[in-house]
Amino acid sequence: MAALIRALRSSSSSSSFTNYVIRRSLSTSASTAAPPLSSETFTPFVDTKGKHVQWVFLGCPGVGKGTFASRLSTLLGVPHIATGDLVREELSATGPLSKQLTEIVNQGKLVSDEIIISLLSKRLETGEAKGESGFILDGFPRTVRQAEILDDVTDIDLVVNLKLPETVLVEKCLGRRICSQCGKNFNVASINVKGENGNPDISMDPLLPPPQCVSKLITRSDDAEAIVRERLRVYYEKSQPVEEFYRSQGKLMEFNLPGGLPESWPKLLEALNLDEYEDKQSAAV
Numbered sequence: 001m002a003a004l005i006r007a008l009r010s011s012s013s014s015s016s017f018t019n020y021v022i023r024r025s026l027s028t029s030a031s032t033a034a035p036p037l038s039s040e041t042f043t044p045f046v047d048t049k050g051k052h053v054q055w056v057f058l059g060c061p062g063v064g065k066g067t068f069a070s071r072l073s074t075l076l077g078v079p080h081i082a083t084g085d086l087v088r089e090e091l092s093a094t095g096p097l098s099k100q101l102t103e104i105v106n107q108g109k110l111v112s113d114e115i116i117i118s119l120l121s122k123r124l125e126t127g128e129a130k131g132e133s134g135f136i137l138d139g140f141p142r143t144v145r146q147a148e149i150l151d152d153v154t155d156i157d158l159v160v161n162l163k164l165p166e167t168v169l170v171e172k173c174l175g176r177r178i179c180s181q182c183g184k185n186f187n188v189a190s191i192n193v194k195g196e197n198g199n200p201d202i203s204m205d206p207l208l209p210p211p212q213c214v215s216k217l218i219t220r221s222d223d224a225e226a227i228v229r230e231r232l233r234v235y236y237e238k239s240q241p242v243e244e245f246y247r248s249q250g251k252l253m254e255f256n257l258p259g260g261l262p263e264s265w266p267k268l269l270e271a272l273n274l275d276e277y278e279d280k281q282s283a284a285v
C-alpha cells in the first residue's frame with residue numbers, strides 16, 4: 001500500500017502529467033495478465049498470495065455504485081473508497097480549496113486529476129496506517145488518464161460496470177436522500193419504467209430511512225435535475241471511455257441491474273461468484 005501511495009503521489013506531483021514519474025517496481029503487486037472473468041478461474045476475494053481484492057466500480061451517476069460497493073466491502077473486508085465522498089468531505093471544510101471544489105461540483109463538472117489523486121493518496125495513507133489492505137474504488141478512475149495512472153501503479157483485478165436506463169438514473173438521483181448523521185443513503189423515489197428495445201421493465205421500491213434518520217435527511221446539492229443531466233453528459237464524454245479501457249484488458253464485467261437492491265444484490269453476488277461465500281459468512285455470524 002505504501003508503494004501505491006508513493007507512486008500515486010509522484011504521479012500527481014508534477015504539474016504536467018505527461019512527465020509524471022511512475023515507478024512500477026514500487027507497485028503493491030507484480031504485474032500479471034488480466035484475469036479471466038469465468039467463475040472457475042476467477043478467485044474473487046483473496047488471491048493465493050493473500051492479496052485482497054483491488055476492484056473498481058464504474059457506472060453513471062445514480063446507478064448505485066456506492067450502495068453495492070459499500071455492501072461488498074463489508075462482505076470482503078476491504079475498504080470502500082469513494083472519491084465523491086472524499087470530495088464532499090473537502091467541501092464541508094473551509095478554505096479556498098473547498099470554495100473551488102463547491103463551484104466545480106455544483107456545475108456537474110469533474111475535479112482536476114491532481115486534486116483527486118492527492119485526496120485519494122491521503123485516504124490510502126490513512127487506511128494504511130490502520131492496516132487496511134485491498135480496496136473497492138467507487139468514482140475513480142473517471143477519466144482515461146486517471147485509469148492509466150492507476151494502471152501504472154497497481155493491478156486492478158476486476159472492474160464492475162453497473163448499468164441502468166437513463167430515465168431511472170435521473171429519478172434515482174432526484175430521490176436520493178442522505179442521513180446527515182449516519183451518512184447512509186436512502187431513496188424516496190418509487191420507480192416504474194417500461195423497458196424499451198426489448199429490455200425488461202424496471203421497478204424499484206423506495207429505500208426508506210429508519211425512524212431515527214427521518215428528520216436528518218439531506219439532499220446532495222448536485223442532485224438537482226439540471227446538474228444531474230450535466231453529470232450524465234460529462235460521464236458519457238469523459239468516463240465512458242474508461243469502460244473501453246478496461247474492456248480491452250478483459251477486466252470489465254457488465255452488470256445490468258434488474259431492479260432495486262433486493263432483486264439486484266443476490267444477482268450481483270451470483271455474477272461475482274460470491275453467493276456461496278455470503279452464505280458462509282452469514283452462517284458464521
Ligand SMILES: Nc1ncnc2c1ncn2[C@@H]1O[C@H](COP(=O)(O)OP(=O)(O)O)[C@@H](O)[C@H]1O
Pocket residue numbers: 060061062083084085087104105108109110111112113116138139140141142143146222231
Ligand atoms: N475521480 C474523479 N475525478 C474527478 N472528479 C471527481 C472524481 N470523483 C468524484 N469527483 C467529483 O465529485 C463529484 C461527486 O462524485 P460522486 O459522488 O462519485 O458522483 P456521481 O453520483 O456523479 O457518480 C463529481 O461530480 C465530481 O465533481
